[in-house]
Amino acid sequence: MNLELTASVNHIFENVKTITGKDIQLIEKPDLAAYAMIKIARKNMQSHCLYYKPGYSKVINHLIAHECGHILRIFGVPEECRLVPYTNDQIKLRALSKIEVQIENLSKVIPFEKLAQVVNMWYAGLVRQLTNYPTDIMIEQWLYNDYPELRSYQAHSLKQQYDEAVVGLSSRVEAITPRKIFDASNGMNYAFFNIISTMLNDSDYLRRYERSIYRNIGSKLVLIRRSSEDNYRGDIDTINRWAEDLDISDWFAWRNFENVPDNYMSTFG
Numbered sequence: 001m002n003l004e005l006t007a008s009v010n011h012i013f014e015n016v017k018t019i020t021g022k023d024i025q026l027i028e029k030p031d032l033a034a035y036a037m038i039k040i041a042r043k044n045m046q047s048h049c050l051y052y053k054p055g056y057s058k059v060i061n062h063l064i065a066h067e068c069g070h071i072l073r074i075f076g077v078p079e080e081c082r083l084v085p086y087t088n089d090q091i092k093l094r095a096l097s098k099i100e101v102q103i104e105n106l107s108k109v110i111p112f113e114k115l116a117q118v119v120n121m122w123y124a125g126l127v128r129q130l131t132n133y134p135t136d137i138m139i140e141q142w143l144y145n146d147y148p149e150l151r152s153y154q155a156h157s158l159k160q161q162y163d164e165a166v167v168g169l170s171s172r173v174e175a176i177t178p179r180k181i182f183d184a185s186n187g188m189n190y191a192f193f194n195i196i197s198t199m200l201n202d203s204d205y206l207r208r209y210e211r212s213i214y215r216n217i218g219s220k221l222v223l224i225r226r227s228s229e230d231n232y233r234g235d236i237d238t239i240n241r242w243a244e245d246l247d248i249s250d251w252f253a254w255r256n257f258e259n260v261p262d263n264y265m266s267t268f269g
C-alpha cells in the first residue's frame with residue numbers, strides 16, 4: 001500500500017528525528033493485532049519501527065501521528081524517567097489469584113479448553129488499557145491542538161474506537177467477564193471518552209456511559225488525569241494513581257526503557 005501522508009505527519013516525523021536522532025521506518029504488517037504499533041528505538045537500534053495494517057486509508061495519518069506521539073513523550077523526559085510497563089508470569093499469576101473465584105465461576109459457562117486463552121486476553125487487555133489510556137488522552141489533545149489538518153482523520157479514528165469500546169457495556173460481555181476486569185475496563189473507557197468528548201465538543205461519546213454505573217468510577221479517573229503533569233512523568237503518575245484507585249497496582253511493574261528485551265514488539269499502542 002502506497003501511503004499518502006499529510007504535511008502534518010511529515011512534520012511530526014521531522015520532530016521525531018530532531019529529538020531522538022533517529023528516523024522512522026514504516027513497515028506494512030497485515031497480521032498486526034492493532035491498526036498501528038510503534039517499536040521505539042533504543043540506543044542499539046538504528047531507527048524507530050512503525051508497523052501498520054493495510055486497508056485503513058481514512059485513518060492511517062491519525063494512527064501514525066498518534067504512535068509518533070509516544071516517541072515524543074517518552075523522549076521528552078530525562079533518560080532516567082523513561083520507564084515502561086511490563087508483566088511476566090509471576091506478576092500475572094499474582095494478579096489472577098485475586099479473581100480466582102470469579103474465574104472458577106466462569107468455568108461453568110466457558111469451556112475449560114478455552115478458559116486459559118480467554119483469561120490471558122482479559123488480563124493483557126486490561127493492563128494494556130491501563131498503561132496506554134493516560135498517555136493516549138494527552139496525545140489526542142496534542143494532535144487536536146497542534147495539527148488541525150488531522151482532525152477529520154482523528155474524529156473518524158476515535159469514533160471507530162468508541163464503537164468498539166461500547167461493546168464492552170453489553171450484557172453478553174458482562175456475563176463472561178470477571179467483575180473486577182469488567183468494571184475497571186468500563187471505568188477507564190468512561191474516563192477516556194469523557195475527556196475526548198470535551199475536546200471534540202461532542203456529547204455523543206458519553207451518551208452510553210452516562211447511563212451506566214461507570215460514570216462514578218470513571219469520574220475519579222478523569223480528575224486524576226487532569227491533575228497530573230502534561231508530560232511522560234505525568235503519564236506514569238496517572239497510570240499509578242489509576243491502578244491504585246482500581247485496585248490493580250500489582251498487575252504490572254515498571255522498568256527502564258533501555259532494559260526492554262531485544263525481541264519486544266511494543267509497549268505502546
